[in-house]
Amino acid sequence: MRIAINGFGRIGRTVLRQVLTGADRDIDVVRINDIAPLDMCAYLFAWDSTFGPFPSPVTTTEGRIDVAGRSIPVSHSADLSEVDLTGVDVLLDCTGIARTSDVARRGIAAGARKVLISGPSPAAELTVVLGANDHALGDAKVVSNASCTTNALAPLAKLLHGLGGIERAHMTTIHCYTNSQPMVDAPRGDxxxxxxxxxxxxxxxxxxxxxxxxxxxxxxxxxxxxxVRVPVASVSAVDLVAQLARPVSPEALRAAVAASEVLGWTDLPLVSSDLRARPESLVIAGPETRAVGPQVRVFGWYDNEWGFSARMLDVAALMARA
Incomplete structure (x- = not known):
């Protein structure tokens, strides 16, 4: 699969880390596009405050990042349609600005066959969550990978609904801070x-x-x-309380999770930092899971950057094959 990455921020850089360190991924990154200077792109990729330094040297040559035996061209266009993406199977748009059709489809105008957006977007033809509705993907050209929390919640909700029938539920995500928040008090819309x-x-x-x-x-x-946004840099949690039509035991839930391709389970008394760089969409914490008749409480951890980036690559692979 030939991909390009537009927007070399938290998700764009994490996607590239997974491509370069994943032995089972046959992926060629043919281009990175970001408005930041080349040396800044390389520096932030090499030295990551969340995931640590990249395990091999990262250098630059004229217009390229050289890392792990690859030399990846880097462009700096604010308008992706000006960049040559001929031969790219899927463009991963990780800019966070692909909110309108003209912006979302710039990758296709540049030559990519398809575009996968790293977040909710009203411009997408379809929103896909692996383990929830990926069967509906078809041959859509512009697809949203939803949000990190949706990737954690939707497969769990589908699984619970299949087991016991969800009548009503409330989910609280205990979420690490992100760039949408100031580090100290500063005006925002909210x-x-x-x-x-x-x-x-x-x-x-x-x-x-x-x-x-x-x-x-x-x-x-x-x-x-x-x-609830909390003062940690990585790994978030889903706390779901659901009223079901039929009782479901934690043991039945655990057995169903074992058959899932995106959900995990742990019986260990873990804390958030223990789940850093886990690739699952959600890792259910067995000790925190409860059932009282038809009411269940399910608590699970998700690395909102690493797990979400893993799903970006998984969904991109499905799109490339379609």
Missing amino acids: FARSRGGAQSMVPTTTSAAHLVDEVLPELAGRITGAA
Whole structure:
């Protein structure tokens, strides 16, 4: 599979780390595009505050990042349609700005066959979550990979609905801070989100409940959601309380999770930092899972950068084959 990465931020760089360190991935990264200077792109890839230094040297030559035996061209165009992407199977748009059709389709105008957007986007033809609705992918040209929290929640919701039938549920994501928050108090559109992300727990909203309605229409209107941003740099959690039509034991849930391609399970008393760089969409914490009759509480961890980037590559592979 031949891919290009547009936007070399948290997700773009994490995607490249997984390509270069994953022995089972046959992926050729033919181009990176980012408006930051080449030396800054290389520096931030080599020295990562969350995942640590890259395990092999990262250098630059004229217009290229050289790493792990590869030499990857880097361009710096604010308009991707000006970049030659001929021969690219899937462009991974990790800019966070592909919100309109003209921006989202710039990769196709540049020569890529398909575009996968690293977040919710109204410009996408389809929103896909692996383990939830990837069967509906078809030959869509512009696809959204939803959000990290949706990737954690939707496969769990589908699994629970199949086991016991979800009548209603509420999900709280306990989410690490992101670039959408200031590190110290500074004006933002939302008052609470204007407070320093590294100093307080901040109640806020999440798009995951709305996106689950889109990804799993059979559950539309049954799941509500909220978020609390917390002062950690990586790894978030889903806390889901669901009222089911039929009781489901933790043992039955565990057996179903074992058959999932994107969900994991742990019986260890882990904390968030233990889950860093885990590739699953969600790792359910067995000791925190409870069932009282038809009501269940499921708690799970997800690395909102590493796991989400793994799903980007998985969905891109499905798109490339279609």
